[in-house]
Amino acid sequence: VKQGAVNGDAHKALSEIAFAFDIDGVLYQGSRPIPGAREMLRKIRAHDARYVFLTNGGGSHEDAKFRSLSKRLGMSEDEDVIRNRIILSHTPMRGWDEQMKKQGTVLITGSHPETARRVANEYGFERAVTPADIIEANDKVYPFDNLRESLHKESRPLPDGKIVSNTIDPYSKDVPANALKIDQILVWNDPRDWSLDIQVIHDLLISHRGYLGTISDKNGNSSLPNNGWQQDGQPPIWISNLDLLWKTEYPVNRFGTGAFVEALKGVWAASTGGAELQFSALGKPFRHTYQYAHDRLLNHRGQGDKKRPLKRVYMIGDNPESDIRGANEFAPDDGTQWISILVKTGVWKETAAQREPRYKPAVVVDDVVEAIAWAMRNEG
Ligand code: G3P
Ligand code: MG
Numbered sequence: 115v116k117q118g119a120v121n122g123d124a125h126k127a128l129s130e131i132a133f134a135f136d137i138d139g140v141l142y143q144g145s146r147p148i149p150g151a152r153e154m155l156r157k158i159r160a161h162d163a164r165y166v167f168l169t170n171g172g173g174s175h176e177d178a179k180f181r182s183l184s185k186r187l188g189m190s191e192d193e194d195v196i197r198n199r200i201i202l203s204h205t206p207m208r209g210w211d212e213q214m215k216k217q218g219t220v221l222i223t224g225s226h227p228e229t230a231r232r233v234a235n236e237y238g239f240e241r242a243v244t245p246a247d248i249i250e251a252n253d254k255v256y257p258f259d260n261l262r263e264s265l266h267k268e269s270r271p272l273p274d275g276k277i278v279s280n281t282i283d284p285y286s287k288d289v290p291a292n293a294l295k296i297d298q299i300l301v302w303n304d305p306r307d308w309s310l311d312i313q314v315i316h317d318l319l320i321s322h323r324g325y326l327g328t329i330s331d332k333n334g335n336s337s338l339p340n341n342g343w344q345q346d347g348q349p350p351i352w353i354s355n356l357d358l359l360w361k362t363e364y365p366v367n368r369f370g371t372g373a374f375v376e377a378l379k380g381v382w383a384a385s386t387g388g389a390e391l392q393f394s395a396l397g398k399p400f401r402h403t404y405q406y407a408h409d410r411l412l413n414h415r416g417q418g419d420k421k422r423p424l425k426r427v428y429m430i431g432d433n434p435e436s437d438i439r440g441a442n443e444f445a446p447d448d449g450t451q452w453i454s455i456l457v458k459t460g461v462w463k464e465t466a467a468q469r470e471p472r473y474k475p476a477v478v479v480d481d482v483v484e485a486i487a488w489a490m491r492n493e494g
Contacts, residue, residue, distance in 0.1 A: 127493040130425040132164035132411045133486070134441075134452075136398075137171060137179075139361035139432030139460020140482050142186045146363045148459050150483040152187045158486070164414045164422075165199060168407045168429070170355040170370070170397045170436055172202040173225035173303035175233050199410075203371075203397035204302050204354040206406045208237050215239045218297030219273060221248075221318065221349070223305040228268040230302050241273040243296065245307065245314045248326065251294070252278035255317075255326075256310050265307070284329040287322060296324045301353040305374050312381050315351070319382070323347035334386070343389040354396040357436055361460040398431075399440030408446050424450045426493075430485045432460020434471035442473060453492070455485040 135141060141151045158165055171179065179200050184190070215238035224230030227244035234242035249256045250269035255278060256262070272278075276294040289295075296318050305311045314326075322328040324347065335342035358372035375393075382391045397403055411424060429452055431437020441454035456462060456475035459482070464470075479485050 128161045128163040129422060131493060132424055132427045134166050134168040134407055134427055134429045136431035136437045137167055137169040140430055140457055143361050144363035145186055147187050148481055152189055154483050154486055164411050166407050166410050167200045170203045170357050171303060172204045172354055174229055176200045176202060176205060201407055201410065206396055206402060212238055219243055219295060220298045220300050221296045222300045222302060223311045224302035225304045225306055243272060245310050247272055248278060248314055252280065254280050256313060261307055261310055278326050282327045284327060285331060289325045289328060294326045296349045298349050299351040301351060303355055303371050308374055308377055312378050315378060316381065316385060319344055319348050321348055324349045341386060341389050343386050344392045351393040352396060353393050356395055357433060359461050361432060367461050398436035401444060404440050404444035427452045428455055428489045430455045430457060430482055432457050432462060434462055434473040438475045439473040455479060455488060457481050457485055
């Protein structure tokens with residue numbers, strides 16, 4: 115650790131500030147930890163500073179992310195205090211209306227169907243269905259057989275004995291009572307099976323009120339805005355991470371969930387004659403996510419067990435489009451200032467063609483250790 119990062123009067127200064135750490139590209143690259151990150155976190159903790167891990171990663175449970183973070187940084191698992199500091203891209207859904215979560219059926223896509231379903235159930239979404247469940251219920255939904263076997267073991271019967279029928283008249287509004295109806299689509303992180311997921315999402319977006327296998331008679335009506343698509347009771351889509359790129363140990367940045375979204379948008383535009391995909395988003399850079407992180411930080415009582423106001427929060431990130439943009443644009447009502455610090459260990463690289471990122475941070479530093487040192491100097 116570069117010396118001087120946290121010492122001297124640090125304890126006092128740290129009581130009025132907080133840190134939001136991005137994870138990929140800041141604390142590690144794939145399985146490779148950033149040198150000094152672990153010691154830096156220890157020091158921050160020793161001074162009872164407030165911090166959260168604000169990642170656009172997801173598709174797993176917060177506790178699983180905590181375990182993988184501990185393992186990759188070589189921290190012991192008894193560092194339990196880190197657990198409730200992890201905010202994944204979809205964590206704010208924990209706070210969504212409980213009644214709404216109990217009533218409807220959600221389609222959930224993510225890295226691993228079974229994990230995504232378990233996490234969704236734990237969040238309170240009682241009826242969560244994955245694309246794997248749908249092809250298990252009716253293998254004609256997806257005409258290619260290569261995925262069926264690999265997804266088979268992760269599938270479950272549809273809730274409440276629902277079915278996906280081949281004999282339904284897609285234009286009839288007399289839908290059988292046992293037809294599967296999806297009320298909401300949640301795209302969690304890094305869907306693996308893009309073709310299946312895009313097919314099922316598309317089918318729901320053209321459906322009569324979310325009944326899979328039907329087609330709304332309003333769709334394609336050119337006298338309606340957006341050509342009639344997505345405005346006739348189809349399930350709304352929430353996408354919890356729009357990162358096009360993220361950083362692993364591979365030298366070239368890798369595609370993230372945002373790349374899946376671009377593919378979905380492209381297919382949607384092509385199949386609807388140019389309609390624009392309507393969706394809501396969560397994760398960085400969106401305000402909702404920053405407000406959630408801010409509230410979490412304010413609620414960390416620390417050793418004094420008193421609620422303490424904040425003067426400044428330092429967001430340390432590697433992605434200008436999400437981490438830096440979000441912190442720059444977030445101005446909480448309580449007047450706390452969010453300050454963005456961009457590190458060079460992640461997605462962003464200075465090149466001859468691009469000297470400056472599109473969203474400019476307060477400072478660009480080598481790595482997370484330098485970031486903390488800069489923040490402490492900034493506190494004087
Ligand atoms: O899927 C992970 C990625 O999009 C970014 O994660 O920690 O850099 O916000 P993070
Ligand atoms: Mg990152």
